[in-house]
Amino acid sequence: MAASTQKKKIGIYSGSFNPIHIGHLALANWLCEYTDIDEIWFLVTPQNPFKKDMDLMDDNLRLELVNKAVEGYPKFKVSDFEFSLPRPSYTIHTLRALSKNFPEYDFLLIMGADNWIKFHHWMNHEDILNEHEVIVYPRKGYKMEDSRISSPQMHYVNAPEIDISSTFIREAIKEQKDIRFFLPEKVRSTLLPFLTNL
Secondary structure: OOOOOOOEEEEEEEEOOOOOOHHHHHHHHHHHHHOOOOEEEEEEOOOOOOOOOOOOOOHHHHHHHHHHHHOOOOOEEEEOHHHHOOOOOOHHHHHHHHHHHOOOEEEEEEEEHHHHHOHHHOOOHHHHHHHOOEEEEOOOOOOHHHOOOOOOOEEEOOOOOOOOOHHHHHHHHHOOOOOHHHOOHHHHHHHHHHHHHO
C-alpha cells in the first residue's frame, strides 16, 4: 500500500507572548485536541525596531519562557523563525518563508476574532487566504458578523473564551499580586529575577 502523502497540519500561533500565560496554553491545547491540527508552533515575534515598546521583554527571555511553558506536550513546538527575517516581518512573508523552508507541512494561521475583524487591513490579506487556511477563535467583545471578509479558507472554532491578557499579567506583577495559577510554575519562577523590569 502506498504511503499517505497528506501533509501534517501545523497551526501557527504567532504573538509576543509577553509573557506566555495559561490563556495561550489552554487555547492551543484545545485546538490540538478538538480540531484536525496536528501541531501548534508558538511563533515568538521579535521586537519591532520601529516601535519602542518599553513593556516588551527581551526577545530571548520571551522565547525561553515559551519553551519552559510547553515542555512535555508533544503537539506544541516553539519557534524563533521570525528572529532571522527582515523586520518588520509581515505575516504573508513569514508564512511564505515557512512554506519554502518546510514544504512537508501545511501551515494554518491562528488568530482571534479581534484580529479577524481587522484582517482586511493586513498586508496582502487576500494572498494569505488564497495560500493558507485561517483558524479564528472567539474573543470577548468581537462579533464575527462585523467582519468585512467571507472566505471558505476561514474556519471559526468555538474554543473556550479565556479572558486573560499578558497586559493583565504584567500589571498584576507590578501590583505584587499572587497570580501563581495564571502562569506555569516554570514561567513564574524564571520571571522572578526580572519582575522589577516588567
